[in-house]
Amino acid sequence: xxxxxxxxxxxxxxxxxxxxxxxxxxxxxxxxxxxxxxxxxxxxxxxxxxxxxxxxxxxxxxxxxxxxxxxxxxxxxxxxxxxxxxxxxxxxxxxxxxxxxxxxxxxxxxxxxxxxxxxxxxxxxxx
Amino acid sequence: xxxxxxxxxxxxxxxxxxxxxxxxxxxxxxxxxxxxxxxxxxxxxxxxxxxxxxxxxxxxxxxxxxxxxxxxxxxxxxxxxxxxxxxxxxxxxxxxxxxxxxxxxxx
Numbered sequence: 001x002x003x004x005x006x007x008x009x010x011x012x013x014x015x016x017x018x019x020x021x022x023x024x025x026x027x028x029x030x031x032x033x034x035x036x037x038x039x040x041x042x043x044x045x046x047x048x049x050x051x052x053x054x055x056x057x058x059x060x061x062x063x064x065x066x067x068x069x070x071x072x073x074x075x076x077x078x079x080x081x082x083x084x085x086x087x088x089x090x091x092x093x094x095x096x097x098x099x100x101x102x103x104x105x106x107x108x109x110x111x112x113x114x115x116x117x118x119x120x121x122x123x124x125x126x127x
Numbered sequence: 128x129x130x131x132x133x134x135x136x137x138x139x140x141x142x143x144x145x146x147x148x149x150x151x152x153x154x155x156x157x158x159x160x161x162x163x164x165x166x167x168x169x170x171x172x173x174x175x176x177x178x179x180x181x182x183x184x185x186x187x188x189x190x191x192x193x194x195x196x197x198x199x200x201x202x203x204x205x206x207x208x209x210x211x212x213x214x215x216x217x218x219x220x221x222x223x224x225x226x227x228x229x230x231x232x233x234x
Contacts, residue, residue, distance in 0.1 A: 112218035
């Protein structure tokens with residue numbers, strides 16, 4: 001069975017960083033992109049960025065570009081999302097999701113058809 | 128960024144009703160549109176990809192249509208297990224963007 005398993009909840013102080021993990025199993029790790037999506041309590045879904053686990057190529061939403069780093073460790077089939085300079089507005093559930101790559105005219109980016117999601121990691125930013 | 132506007136933001140319908148949710152894109156996105164269902168406390172679940180293609184395992188009472196800037200998600204006969212929030216999402220251009228969601232409740 002295909003699974004994405006995320007680490008447990010994190011509590012951080014303002015100004016700190018958080019690194020959330022997402023371990024894949026049940027399929028070839030490099031065959032899908034990893035995406036990160038967050039959701040503040042009672043709010044909608046917000047896409048943050050992606051990584052190609054095969055090449056290591058990444059892309060980030062402009063909103064997060066200065067603060068987010070997405071990496072992967074192919075030896076343990078795990079992707080990571082690190083967010084720095086946390087504020088209370090970063091309090092949210094963070095999801096990883098796998099999805100295919102869409103290529104058009106030599107430009108490739110995530111196809112948003114996220115068919116498998118992690119269970120989410122709650123990140124609380126509080127002093 | 129491409130803005131995705133869903134309507135209504137919430138609706139209440141009876142079991143067996145036909146339910147329609149609309150999603151409007153701020154620019155032409157062809158058919159690069161997906162629909163997700165999110166039940167309370169759970170991760171989203173992909174229902175429809177590429178505007179009208181039913182994801183494997185999703186009940187046939189769900190359907191999607193549209194292209195360009197106007198899209199719809201239809202539940203042909205509402206069931207109690209369809210209580211959830213539904214989101215559209217475009218992937219024509221980065222950043223990927225979601226609509227604000229439509230909360231579906233049982234009357």
